Amino acid sequence: MAATVTTPKTPMPSAIDLYNIDHLLSEEERMVRDTVRRFVQEKVNPVIGGHFEAGTFPRELIPEIAELGLLGMHLEGYGCAGLNAVSYGIACQELEAGDSGIRSFVSVQGSLAMFPIYSYGSEEQKQKYLPKMASGEFIGCFGLTEPDFGSDPSGMRTNARLEGNQYVLNGSKMWITNGSVADIAVVWAKTDEGIRGFIVEKGTPGFTANDIKHKLSLRASVTSELHFDDCRIPAENVLPNVKGMKGPLSCLNEARFGIAWGAMGAMRACYETALEYAKTRVQFGKPIAGFQLVQQKLAIMATELTKAQLLSLQLGRLKDEGILHPVQISIAKRNNVREAIKAAREARSILGANGVTLEYPISRHMNNLESVFTYEGTDDIHTLIIGQAITGMNAFA
Template sequence: MTLPAPAPTLEYFGVPALVDDETRVLQSAVRDFVDRRVRPHIATWYEQGHLPARELALELGQLGVLGMHLEGYGCAGASALAYGLACFELEAGDSGLRSLVSVQGSLAMYAIWRFGTEEQKRQWLPRMAAGEAIGCFGLTEPDFGSDPSGMRTRARRDGDDWVLNGTKMWITNGSIADVAVVWARTDGGIRGFLVPAGTPGFTAPEITRKQSLRASVTSELVLDEVRLPADAVLPEAVGLSGPLSCLNEARFGIVFGALGAAHDCLETTIGYARSRRIFDRPLAAYQATQLKIADMGLELGKGMLLALQIGSLKDAGTLDHRQVSLGKLNSVREAIAIARECRSILGAAGITLDYPVIRHSANLESVLTYEGTSEVHQLIIGQALTGHSAFH
């Protein structure tokens, strides 16, 4: 007997009808890139703790996804929704791949594009959009993640120069970056600085022994009497609002990206359950399996509808940063729950890299934490709904 074809999860929710043709073509191009260039190798890269980031950056630049939501300077000027759906497809491949693109475009490039001088933009953005130069974003410190206002990295004036001292931690792309956007405390408030690789006193040792985001470059940034010229500062950013606005851009990509990982887990699991036979019946024919799949499909679809709404608000220019917290909290929390449930359906097969589920599950442990922990986003939402801050 020929089984009827299952309903694709997101088509069942009518998601494709909410996306215009141009955006759908771009999303398909990113999906094809991931299928061709990433999926055949990602399990090996993950197992080896390696990502050919420089090589991939050049290809992603040719694809047009680096800083794709920015205007000018070689950037595509795509819609927020298009960028979100690109992140969906990239993270369906691996969270490390989406992190490479997010840090490049939404953190490093956005900081220069939004707060830099015209000279800084012309110097860095076209090369970064092409993948010829890689950037990183230094905000988090060993003792200050959720509370960046406590940062200890300092920049002091010495004549016309700036001298930076401090340490940043958990920095994606750090050891391969050509330029680091580093945030430091000054007598006039928190400022952003462009620190080129090779600057004396600046080192970026790679962090190893990770059990999550293994196919991603994660580094420490060490600044020991790093001397920079006066024009290294980003002139339009003063205070925490500068780096926090960059984080909001990156969180937007995660709203979609985490759902891409969940979608890959669920589609893999449905395919497995349809082919795996237990007591002469497909695993997918058992009520317990269908109850789990139905619940996961429902949460994935709801999450995607919320993400699309957030994308529409961003394109309309009416998106509030607290709404991004809604999306980040929901997408990552549901994605990691889906990944864990999928692992259980796959049984012993679910702990191997022959299937993507355990890899996505481990990666999402990091996504749950970075760009604001779930608790931070809960408190942002709680403050919005009650009018009371519970942060202090």
């Protein structure tokens, strides 16, 4: 008789990692995940609800965020950690599990303020600004969107004219994360040479920043309007190595990459909260997790979270290989934010009335995701980017 072969029983996968995605990560990537997750659990979660309610950003966390090496972490040199794209994405995911405002701060600093200096700045500019930005000594912001030009930034009215060895900057920018707390602003403006990037330092005469009040989303984040009134910028503060929309659009792609990952953090936080609540909330004599409709909601959330994680992981691997195309970022940003909003709403329904309080993070995430749904390219814009890629036809004009 043939010997009986006993196949080891495969263990049940984790409810938070149904596809064992952890197995696909390197040891360094898992270390980044665990370190940032611990920081969020110990430092962000205990205070973020209060900051959201008060409409304030937890600036006291900036030194530790910097100490962890999260500012410009995907850039090389100049005091930056030089980690791979997947590690950066994982960090964004863990930060947004705490709050979108924390991830937005890190994204704006690294991908929108440091990245253009790193990619298009002079060596003098890099040496002057990047080490201080990596250490958190300097905070940066990114000025592209205007009151009348959001999805069509090429129509911007902000302009700069050259006078001797200075540019005179006039115009305004809207919905600027970190605006009023920033030490430097990377501002995009029209010139006789086309669109150029300018490094504008805080305190420059003619430069003012006013916070936008009464927000119902991203409340634990600073959002400002920037104004430039005959603001004189030294010519050496122009980013010398880029002209046209390539500069700001490349920065947006960097930020969109982080958003695609970050949205999963909010999604996971909502799913975990709903799962744990359903196991302990008793109705009709048993935990509501035992009812079919609740299990259906949880199963859908878990499946979409798994799909989003796999989508983002492949996105990161493509970026690390240097073969990432912008349309692939649009696919991930559009899908992951859409599904995160759906998951937040389903999770809220599981918690019932408890889901609308700050005792639980779900409504806070749900409100934040409404901003994430819009910024760095609205859902409609990413839909048209994908549509153009697959049909070859431009529907923007």
